[in-house]
Structures are given as C-alpha cells and as structure tokens.
Amino acid sequence: MEHYNMNLTLKVWRQRNNKEKGKFETYKVEGISSEMSFLEMFDVLNERLITEGKDPIAFDHDCREGICGMCSMYIDGKPHGPWQANTVCQLHMRAFKDGDTIIVEPWRAKAFPVIKDLVVDRSAFDRIIQAGGYISVNTGNAVDANAIPIEKENADKAFAAAACIGCGACVAACKNSSAMLFVSAKVSHLALLPQGDPERKTRVVAMINQMDKEGFGACTNTNACEAACPKEISVTNIARLNKEYAMAGFGADK
Amino acid sequence: MTWKQVFTSSIGQKITMALTGIFLILFLIVHVGVNALVWAGDHGEMFNRAANFLGANVVPRILEIGLFLFIILHIVQGLVLEAENRSKRGIGYAVDYGNRGSRWYSRSMGLLGTLILLFLIIHLIDFWVPSRFGRMPEASINNGTKEVHDLYSLMYYRFQTLWIVVVYVLGCISLAYHLLHGFYSSFKTMGVYNKRYLVIIRWCGYIFSIVVSLAFAMMPVSFYLGWLSAPVN
Numbered sequence: 001m002e003h004y005n006m007n008l009t010l011k012v013w014r015q016r017n018n019k020e021k022g023k024f025e026t027y028k029v030e031g032i033s034s035e036m037s038f039l040e041m042f043d044v045l046n047e048r049l050i051t052e053g054k055d056p057i058a059f060d061h062d063c064r065e066g067i068c069g070m071c072s073m074y075i076d077g078k079p080h081g082p083w084q085a086n087t088v089c090q091l092h093m094r095a096f097k098d099g100d101t102i103i104v105e106p107w108r109a110k111a112f113p114v115i116k117d118l119v120v121d122r123s124a125f126d127r128i129i130q131a132g133g134y135i136s137v138n139t140g141n142a143v144d145a146n147a148i149p150i151e152k153e154n155a156d157k158a159f160a161a162a163a164c165i166g167c168g169a170c171v172a173a174c175k176n177s178s179a180m181l182f183v184s185a186k187v188s189h190l191a192l193l194p195q196g197d198p199e200r201k202t203r204v205v206a207m208i209n210q211m212d213k214e215g216f217g218a219c220t221n222t223n224a225c226e227a228a229c230p231k232e233i234s235v236t237n238i239a240r241l242n243k244e245y246a247m248a249g250f251g252a253d254k
Numbered sequence: 255m256t257w258k259q260v261f262t263s264s265i266g267q268k269i270t271m272a273l274t275g276i277f278l279i280l281f282l283i284v285h286v287g288v289n290a291l292v293w294a295g296d297h298g299e300m301f302n303r304a305a306n307f308l309g310a311n312v313v314p315r316i317l318e319i320g321l322f323l324f325i326i327l328h329i330v331q332g333l334v335l336e337a338e339n340r341s342k343r344g345i346g347y348a349v350d351y352g353n354r355g356s357r358w359y360s361r362s363m364g365l366l367g368t369l370i371l372l373f374l375i376i377h378l379i380d381f382w383v384p385s386r387f388g389r390m391p392e393a394s395i396n397n398g399t400k401e402v403h404d405l406y407s408l409m410y411y412r413f414q415t416l417w418i419v420v421v422y423v424l425g426c427i428s429l430a431y432h433l434l435h436g437f438y439s440s441f442k443t444m445g446v447y448n449k450r451y452l453v454i455i456r457w458c459g460y461i462f463s464i465v466v467s468l469a470f471a472m473m474p475v476s477f478y479l480g481w482l483s484a485p486v487n
Contacts, residue, residue, distance in 0.1 A: 108347055223356050
C-alpha cells in the first residue's frame with residue numbers, strides 16, 4: 001500500500017476528572033503518516049501539546065500489539081474504530097484520508113466512570129472475575145499436560161472464548177451498556193472444560209450477581225457487542241451463559 | 255438460589271420476558287387461526303361459531319385470565335427493563351454506533367412494544383369490550399336455533415373507515431418487527447445456544463412474524479376493499 005501523509009481534524013473528549021463535566025476539544029494535526037497507528041498519531045499530538053505547555057490527552061494503552069485490552073477509544077461511533085476485529089493500537093492511519101474529521105470519545109457507561117479524558121475505570125470487570133471467573137486447584141506439582149481428556153471441539157470453543165481481552169468494547173457498543181459478552185466469554189471458557197465443571201453453578205450465579213451490582217444493563221440480543229469485539233467473541237456464548245444461569249437457577253436443590 | 259433471585263437478576267428478568275413472550279406467540283397462533291375464518295365466504299357464520307365457542311367454553315375462559323396476566327407481566331417487565339437499561343449510560347455518544355452493529359428493530363423493542371400496547375388498547379375497546387360487556391348484534395346459527403354474538407358484522411362495519419384500517423395495519427407492522435426480533439431472541443434468552451436449533455428458530459421466527467402479521471393486516475384490508483361478503487345483520 002502506498003505511503004501518504006495527511007492533515008486531520010480531531011474532536012476529542014476532554015474531561016479533567018470524574019467530578020468535572022467534560023467537553024469536546026478540536027485539534028488540527030498535520031503531516032500524519034499513513035503508516036502510523038492511531039495511538040502514535042495521538043503521541044504526535046500529545047508531544048505538541050506538551051511543547052505548547054498544554055495538558056496532553058490522557059488515554060489508556062499498554063502492549064500496543066492488540067492483546068492487552070487496555071486501549072479503549074470510541075472512534076467515529078464505533079469502539080476501536082472503523083476496522084473489524086481490531087484494537088485501537090492496531091488501527092492504522094491508512095484507515096483515514098487527508099482532510100478527515102475524526103471524533104474520539106471514551107467508553108460511555110455508568111459502570112465505567114471516566115477517570116480522565118479517554119481513560120475509564122474498568123475495575124468492575126476485575127470484580128466480576130474475582131466473584132467467580134476462576135477455578136480452584138490444589139497447589140503442588142503441575143499436573144501432566146493432557147492428563148484429562150478434552151473433546152477437541154469443546155477445547156477449541158473454550159479457547160475462542162478465552163481470547164477475550166476484557167477491553168470493554170462490548171459494553172461500549174451495547175445500547176444497554178451490558179457486560180454480557182464479556183461475562184459469557186469468561187463463563188463459557190470455564191464451563192466448556194472439565195476443570196471448570198465443579199464450580200460451574202456457583203460461578204455463573206456469583207458472576208451475574210456481581211455484574212448486576214456493578215450497574216451493567218441486561219442483554220437484548222442485538223449483537224452489537226459481537227460486531228464491535230476486537231477478538232470476535234461470538235454471541236453464542238451469551239446464549240450458553242443464559243443456559244448455565246437457567247440450569248443453576250431452575251436446577252437448584254432448595 | 256431462591257426463586258426471587260432467579261427472576262429478579264438481569265438474566266431472570268429477560269427469562270420472564272422470554273417465557274411470557276412465547277406464551278403470547280402461542281396465543282397469536284390461536285387468534286390468527288380463528289380470525290382467518292372470516293375468509294370462509296359464509297357471511298361470517300363459521301367465524302361467529304368459533305368466536306362463540308372461545309367465549310362460552312370454560313377452558314378458553316380460564317386461559318384468557320392467564321393471557322391477561324401474562325400480557326400485563328410482559329408489558330410491566332418490559333417497561334421496567336427498558337427504563338433500567340436506558341439508565342445505564344449517563345452521557346450518550348456524539349456519534350451513534352447505529353445500524354452498523356445491529357438491526358434497528360432489535361434496538362427498538364421498547365418502542366415497538368409500546369406501539370403494540372397502544373394498538374392493543376384500541377383493539378380491546380373495538381372488539382373485546384363489546385363482546386364481553388356491551389350490546390352486540392346477534393346472529394343465529396344451527397338453522398336459527400341458537401343466537402351468538404355477531405362479531406363478523408362488528409368487524410365488517412368497523413373496517414369500513416379508512417383511518418381505522420390504517421391504524422390496524424400500522425399495529426400489524428409494529429407486531430411484525432417486534433416478533434422478528436422477539437421470536438428468535440426469546441429462545442436465546444432461555445439458553446438455546448446450539449447452532450443447529452438456532453438456524454431453525456431464526457427461520458421459523460422470520461416466517462412466523464411475516465405470515466402472522468400479514469394475515470392479521472389483511473383482515474381489515476379485506477373488509478375495507480369489499481372482498482368479504484356482507485354480514486346477515
């Protein structure tokens with residue numbers, strides 16, 4: 001693909017902290033290379049803001065190779081920007097052309113309060129995992145690999161569900177700010193494997209209780225989450241989560 | 255887990271929507287089937303006979319109580335969920351994800367449901383209230399030995415007015431889109447995740463939504479356009 005430079009107009013959400021009201025600020029950036037990533041373009045802008053003595057734009061990032069789930073920008077009305085199955089750090093400027101105006105917002109959900117600018121607090125996800133997104137095992141020597149036979153198809157499905165990086169794009173995309181795709185990926189990942197079986201009922205109930213407590217919405221099965229997911233987590237997992245929940249609820253002993 | 259916990263969690267509330275929704279889908283099959291008798295071409299005799307059976311027999315009368323309870327539960331739970339879900343996002347987006355991520359009718363179940371509710375109120379006042387409590391023209395069946403409510407003539411005269419026909423057709427369109435998402439979604443909410451069944455359910459949902467809504471919509475249209483024979487009364 002041919003290299004080109006572009007001039008862009010950015011409308012970025014600026015918010016000093018959780019207490020104060022935020023608003024959009026407009027920035028012009030010039031000479032942006034088509035080979036930069038979206039975050040590198042923000043680095044260029046921030047370098048300039050720092051030189052000018054202004055407050056740089058706060059945004060989350062860590063690995064910059066699409067696997068950590070930290071970057072979380074809502075770009076032109078879509079979590080992680082215009083490309084499919086992609087994180088912001090892997091979104092490259094060749095997705096845009098000279099003269100474009102790009103609108104950048106943080107994830108919007110009450111369960112993900114804005115900390116500063118484009119940075120939101122996603123610790124609600126951590127507390128959902130702490131509620132039940134684990135298996136209990138005895139310590140000691142590691143068990144031999146493949147000691148427990150696992151059906152290949154289930155292993156593949158569990159692996160696909162485990163690809164969730166917990167970025168929160170599903171919540172950002174959902175009209176209800178529902179975390180069901182995230183929770184369903186974590187529940188499915190463990191429910192599909194024999195190691196997850198002993199705690200499957202307590203796990204799903206505890207995780208859903210925590211999800212509700214954190215203030216995420218219910219699922220309407222619109223599938224917007226799946227369309228926005230950088231790891232292409234399937235909404236089939238949500239139906240599986242519903243089944244796991246129904247089995248735990250209706251199948252309870254007392 | 256207590257029953258209360260099962261039905262008050264976010265998934266539990268959706269299960270309530272799904273179960274009551276499927277009950278209402280079953281009701282629609284009976285309703286559209288009986289109403290299709292208006293096309294029998296017998297001045298409404300068979301239709302009046304069937305409507306009389308449903309109104310007089312004890313089993314449908316008991317089911318009717320359940321139907322009203324489930325409709326109310328579906329409406330109240332639906333409105334509660336809609337309000338709760340809308341409250342989860344403080345500040346909205348400047349640019350909406352919109353139709354790029356999902357279909358408009360799947361995001362508009364609350365709106366479509368409300369339109370159906372408004373239609374339902376009009377519909378009950380038009381037909382259910384007079385047949386239960388009001389004065390009705392009577393028609394004779396069994397060679398004049400039995401008098402039944404002449405619901406056929408009630409429909410016939412009601413659907414001579416254009417705007418009423420338009421309201422009914424709009425009600426049916428709202429129903430079609432509501433079912434287009436609701437039918438499929440209810441099964442997923444109840445935990446059907448197997449692809450082989452979901453494919454079948456999706457197509458059954460599409461066909462059901464279109465056929466049932468179209469059949470309902472064609473009833474007022476048929477009366478208005480004079481395709482059906484005039485009632486005896």
